[in-house]
Amino acid sequence: MENLHHIVVVGGGAGGLELVTRLGNKLGKKHKARISLVDAGLTHVWKPLLHEVASGSLDASANEINYRAHARKHHYEFQLGRMSGLDRSAKEIVIAAFHDDEGNEVVPERRIRYDTLVIAVGSTANDFGTPGAQEHCLFLDSLRQARRFHNLMLNAFLRK
Ligand SMILES: Cc1cc2nc3c(=O)[nH]c(=O)nc-3n(C[C@H](O)[C@H](O)[C@H](O)COP(=O)(O)OP(=O)(O)OC[C@H]3O[C@@H](n4cnc5c(N)ncnc54)[C@H](O)[C@@H]3O)c2cc1C
Numbered sequence: 001m002e003n004l005h006h007i008v009v010v011g012g013g014a015g016g017l018e019l020v021t022r023l024g025n026k027l028g029k030k031h032k033a034r035i036s037l038v039d040a041g042l043t044h045v046w047k048p049l050l051h052e053v054a055s056g057s058l059d060a061s062a063n064e065i066n067y068r069a070h071a072r073k074h075h076y077e078f079q080l081g082r083m084s085g086l087d088r089s090a091k092e093i094v095i096a097a098f099h100d101d102e103g104n105e106v107v108p109e110r111r112i113r114y115d116t117l118v119i120a121v122g123s124t125a126n127d128f129g130t131p132g133a134q135e136h137c138l139f140l141d142s143l144r145q146a147r148r149f150h151n152l153m154l155n156a157f158l159r160k
Pocket of ligand 1: 010011012013014015016017039040041044046047048049050051081082084085087120121122123139141
């Protein structure tokens, strides 16, 4: 295990999840390489479904992929955490400390060594600095934002 080539993919979105699945099935399963996925969240929801979560026409939990279960099935490892730095000379990524909802540290900052690194962290909406956009717009880049949109919409109807 120690001598295996370690491929680390950061970001389990549309691109990263597909990649680790294929690499896991092809190389991880035959112990030809060690495959690791690092993601800031525990589950994946395909982003084109977010507007359905926001409108309430889709139950997100039924469409979520749990990384841990998926990793076990497809022969890769999953590490929960947000990449916060890169040390190219040491070939290490830095994963920020993980805190619970009360702000208590659950896992301290840590480093993961790689032989090959793929960064697939996607993108988020750009407001191009438009005045007022940050304060007044609802963005739709994550499940949390989609659920927030949904709750705000329901509350707006309830107020009527
Ligand atoms: C509302 C919406 C609707 C869309 N509809 C369509 C559509 O109809 N058709 C289409 O082709 N495309 C659509 N897209 C675009 C499509 O979803 C993206 O092009 C695609 O998801 C990009 O894939 P990705 O793997 O690059 O990144 P993403 O799918 O965004 O995944 C990035 C992953 O990286 C993780 N991550 C981010 N930063 C870090 C970090 N520092 N450390 C660890 N993990 C991190 C995130 O948690 C996430 O899991 C839509 C996008 C949105 C937001």
